[in-house]
Amino acid sequence: MSDAAHGRAPRPRSPMAPPRSFLWTRRIVLALLTGFVLLPVYVMVSSSLKPLEDVSGKFEWIPSTFTLRPYADIWETVPLADYFVNSIVVAGAATVLSVAVAVFAAYAVSRYAFRGKRVFTVTVLSTQMFPGILFLLPLFLIYVNIGNATGLALFGSREGLILTYLTFSLPFSIWMLTGYFDSIPRELDEAAKVDGCGPVKALFRVIVPAARPGIVAVAIYAFMTAWGEVLFASVMTNDTTRTLAVGLQGYATQNDVYWNQVMAASLVVSVPVVAGFLLLQRYLVAGLTAGAVK
Amino acid sequence: MTQTAVTPAREPAVRKATPGGARTARRSGRRRLALPYLLLLPALLLELLVHLVPMLMGIVMSFKELTQFYIRDWAAAPWSGLDNFSVSLDFDAAVGQSLLKSFLTTCQFTVLSVGLCWLLGTAAAVLLQENFRGRGVLRTLFLVPYALPVYAAVITWAFMFQRDNGLINHVLHDQLGIGDSPAFWLIGDNSFWALLAVSVWKGWPFAFLTVMAGLQNIPREMYEAAALDGAGVWKQIRHITLPSLRSVNQVLVLVLFLWTFNDFNTPFVLFGEAAPEAADLISLHIYQSSFQTWNFGTGSAMSVLLLLFLLLVTGVYLLLTTRGRKTSDV
Numbered sequence: 277m278s279d280a281a282h283g284r285a286p287r288p289r290s291p292m293a294p295p296r297s298f299l300w301t302r303r304i305v306l307a308l309l310t311g312f313v314l315l316p317v318y319v320m321v322s323s324s325l326k327p328l329e330d331v332s333g334k335f336e337w338i339p340s341t342f343t344l345r346p347y348a349d350i351w352e353t354v355p356l357a358d359y360f361v362n363s364i365v366v367a368g369a370a371t372v373l374s375v376a377v378a379v380f381a382a383y384a385v386s387r388y389a390f391r392g393k394r395v396f397t398v399t400v401l402s403t404q405m406f407p408g409i410l411f412l413l414p415l416f417l418i419y420v421n422i423g424n425a426t427g428l429a430l431f432g433s434r435e436g437l438i439l440t441y442l443t444f445s446l447p448f449s450i451w452m453l454t455g456y457f458d459s460i461p462r463e464l465d466e467a468a469k470v471d472g473c474g475p476v477k478a479l480f481r482v483i484v485p486a487a488r489p490g491i492v493a494v495a496i497y498a499f500m501t502a503w504g505e506v507l508f509a510s511v512m513t514n515d516t517t518r519t520l521a522v523g524l525q526g527y528a529t530q531n532d533v534y535w536n537q538v539m540a541a542s543l544v545v546s547v548p549v550v551a552g553f554l555l556l557q558r559y560l561v562a563g564l565t566a567g568a569v570k
Numbered sequence: 571m572t573q574t575a576v577t578p579a580r581e582p583a584v585r586k587a588t589p590g591g592a593r594t595a596r597r598s599g600r601r602r603l604a605l606p607y608l609l610l611l612p613a614l615l616l617e618l619l620v621h622l623v624p625m626l627m628g629i630v631m632s633f634k635e636l637t638q639f640y641i642r643d644w645a646a647a648p649w650s651g652l653d654n655f656s657v658s659l660d661f662d663a664a665v666g667q668s669l670l671k672s673f674l675t676t677c678q679f680t681v682l683s684v685g686l687c688w689l690l691g692t693a694a695a696v697l698l699q700e701n702f703r704g705r706g707v708l709r710t711l712f713l714v715p716y717a718l719p720v721y722a723a724v725i726t727w728a729f730m731f732q733r734d735n736g737l738i739n740h741v742l743h744d745q746l747g748i749g750d751s752p753a754f755w756l757i758g759d760n761s762f763w764a765l766l767a768v769s770v771w772k773g774w775p776f777a778f779l780t781v782m783a784g785l786q787n788i789p790r791e792m793y794e795a796a797a798l799d800g801a802g803v804w805k806q807i808r809h810i811t812l813p814s815l816r817s818v819n820q821v822l823v824l825v826l827f828l829w830t831f832n833d834f835n836t837p838f839v840l841f842g843e844a845a846p847e848a849a850d851l852i853s854l855h856i857y858q859s860s861f862q863t864w865n866f867g868t869g870s871a872m873s874v875l876l877l878l879f880l881l882l883v884t885g886v887y888l889l890l891t892t893r894g895r896k897t898s899d900v
Contacts, residue, residue, distance in 0.1 A: 294700070294803045302697045306708060309694055312771065313715055316726045319737055323729065335740035377612045384609035396610060403621040404825075405880055407832045409853045410873035413866050414624035414631060417644050443620040446613060475605060504719040506835040507857070521721050525839070535729050542722035553717035554710055561783055 324540035331535040346540035350527075353537055358516075359523035360545070366434055366519055367502035370441035374498040375491060378446055382453035383479050387465070397454075400447045408507050415440065416511060432514040440508050445498035452497075452563060456490030457483060493563025496556050503549055520545045625877075632871035638864035647867070654871035665859070669872060671847070672855040676831060679762065679851065683769045684826045688819070690770070691777025696811055699785055709782075716775035724839040727768045731755035731840075756841060761849040769836055773829070777822060784818030785811070820891045827887075828880065852876060 323331050324346050326339045350356050384390070385397060419431035430436035460483060468478040484491065509521045524545065527538040553560075631644065632654050640647035660666040694712055698705055715723060730737045732755075739752040755764045788811065796806050834853040837845045845854050856876070860869030 298803045305693055305697055309690065310708065310711060313712060315737075316723060316730065316771070317714065319730055320722075320726045332735055334744065335735055335737045377616065380609040381613035384606040388606035388609075390603075390606040393606075396614070399622070400613070400617055403617060403625075405828045405832075405884060406621065406625060407853055407856075407873060407876050407880070408834060409832075409856045409860075410628050410870075410877055411621060411624035412857070413860060413869055413873070414627035415620060417641065417866075418619075418624060418627070420641070421644075439616070440620055443616045446616065450613065500717070500719075504721065504835070506721055506838055507853075510838070511861075521719070524721055524725060525842075535732075535735070538725055538729065542725055546718050546722045549719060550714060550717045554713065557710065557713055557717075561779065561786075 320539045320543050320546075323536055324543050326536050328534060328536055331539075346534075346536040347544070349534070350537045350541045350544065353534060354523060354526035356520075356523065356541060356544075359518055359520045362434065362513075362517055363503060363520040363545075366437050366441065367499050369434075369438045370445070370502040371495055371498040373438070374442040374445045374449060375495050377442070378449035378453050378494060379479070379484065379491065381446075381450045382457055383483060385450070385454045386457035387462070387475075397451075400450060404447045412507060412511060415508075419512070431512060432517060434517050437509065437512055437517070437519070440512065441502040441505060442498070444505065445494075445501045449494040449498060452494055453487065453490055456487050456563060460486045489559045490563045492556055492559040496553060496560055500549060500553065628870045629874055631867055632874045634867050636865070636867035636870070641864070641866070644866075650867065654868045655875070657868055658871050658875060665868070668850075669852075669855065672850045672852050675762070675848065675850055676852040679766060679769070679849075680827060680830045682766055683773060683830045684823060686766075686770045687773040687777045687826055687830075688823060690774040691779075692781050692815070694774075694778045695781035695785055696807055698782070699811070712778055713775050715771055716779065720772065720835045721839050723772060724768055724836055727764075727771070728756065728840050731764050757846045759848045761841065761846040765837055765840060765849040765851075768840060769830065769833065772836065773826065777826065780818060780822045781815060784815050788814045824884065824887060828884070831880065 322337075322339055325342050325344070326336075327341055327343050327345065330336060330339065330341060385393060416431070419436050423429050423431050430439065464486065465478040465482045468482045469475070473481055504521065506521045509519045513519060513522060524538070524541055527534050527541060631647075633649060633651065634640075634644070634647040635650040635653070636644055636647045657663070657665055658669055661670050698709055729735075733739060733752050736755070738755060742748045743752045753760055755761065792810050792814075793806055796810055801809065832853055833851060834857065837849060837851050837854045838857075841849065841854075844858065845851065856869055856872045859872070860866055
């Protein structure tokens with residue numbers, strides 16, 4: 277097999293130069309898409325640097341006065357730091373647990389033949405299509421009732437939210453990792469087993485290192501899912517456990533909307549996720565190519 | 571799958587070297603049988619607790635008269651037969667009528683949003699397939715809407731759609747002079763288009779990402795052969811690229827459909843608890859009617875109806891697309 281046939285080799289390119297019609301279509305379409313994508317980002321950044329009276333009046337493309345005040349004020353107007361901590365704890369724990377659970381499950385599905393395998397994969401995947409609203413109400417009652425019966429505070433606590441979010445990313449994670457594990461030659465773990473590794477040891481010694489891109493992709497997905505979820509966060513948190521998803525609306529629902537602070541806070545909560553995502557995005561594309569798209 | 575069968579046969583041979591080999595081998599055989607289930611156990615328990623049991627409970631609840639008096643002890647709520655369903659489906663009365671309206675709005679919204687997301691995502695991925703200067707930057711840039719947390723992005727759009735101090739009216743009314751007075755975007759009929767714009771902005775990068783991944787699996791030789799036959803770029807796109815994306819599109823369109831139809835986050839953040847009628851998507855509608863009246867029974871019945879609809883559409887869709895694919899493959 278030539279080098280070109282391997283995945284990340286040079287792009288398919290025709291020996292003929294593309295015609296003008298193609299080049300112009302490409303320029304125009306890509307320019308329009310760039311504008312569409314960047315418009316809100318520009319509004320977010322520029323408005324976060326304006327004083328309050330400038331965001332309350334007519335919109336200005338170029339800020340007439342620059343100020344960094346909103347970035348100081350956001351921490352005072354609402355307890356943003358607390359929300360931040362809650363979001364980090366919830367999304368971080370949900371990610372770690374979800375990836376661990378998905379790795380074990382995907383290993384079983386990829387490497388073993390067992391009864392009920394098809395039922396398991398189909399059921400898990402089909403939970404993806406359930407409307408969140410269908411199990412929001414019962415889950416709300418289950419958590420309240422578990423709390424009443426055992427004193428285990430799942431409703432309104434971080435633990436309850438972690439438990440909920442970790443299952444949100446689970447179906448997609450198991451599906452993608454199974455595809456990824458399937459693409460790893462079985463000879464590798466067979467060899468490890470000959471060397472005296474048990475199945476679990478083989479998983480951690482051989483499969484997990486070989487599947488790193490897939491695991492990173494799944495972790496990004498899990499973290500973003502938990503960081504951005506609004507529906508369950510709005511019902512299942514209270515004042516002390518509120519996450520950013522709900523907390524950010526604190527600026528917007530008061531009588532005076534501090535739009536410059538809303539924009540500053542939006543930017544501050546977005547930067548860590550966007551930066552992390554853009555740094556790791558090649559893994560996501562690689563993971564999708566190997567796992568989901570077959 | 572075939573190679574797993576080799577494993578147990580080879581294992582005992584290795585174990586025999588240790589004293590008491592036979593017994594260990596038998597025990598390890600039984601353990602081997604249980605192992606996949608043990609590995610699946612955490613996933614299974616979690617799925618049961620958070621998805622499957624609540625779903626079954628939701629179905630049971632839809633047959634109960636579950637009002638606020640029974641929240642603490644839902645099992646004690648009296649059975650109401652099909653009452654909740656007949657209330658939801660009585661299109662002459664207020665509840666059923668508004669549910670039907672919300673359902674139709676959601677259908678219209680979903681078709682437009684999925685179509686546009688797919689179109690933009692495919693166009694961008696195909697145009698970025700060949701290498702040129704700036705390709706990497708654009709590829710990263712186009713993923714930004716996907717990476718931004720939903721609420722941060724949607725709040726920004728809400729600001730842009732403000733009547734008096736938003737960017738949209740500044741451009742349309744002040745700079746382009748459209749309309750006599752600045753329009754309202756977050757209330758009234760315009761809210762449908764505002765919601766659609768946000769939804770497409772948020773959703774198309776996923777289509778882009780998926781199609782991009784799908785493009786990497788098209789063998790390069792196909793393009794080379796086509797070029798030798800004298801096919802230009804447009805012909806190559808039409809006859810090689812797009813047909814090769816068939817199976818990717820099959821999954822992509824279904825996933826986009828389910829996500830968009832169930833979308834709660836976008837309208838919830840854009841409009842707050844109460845969406846204007848023109849943009850009253852079904853998830854938000856059910857949420858609102860459940861938590862406003864604390865009538866979980868009717869809310870559950872509506873959710874079950876929604877699930878049935880989604881199951882039906884998914885089933886028919888998979889049936890049609892896989893059958894179409896099989897005949898074309900033969």
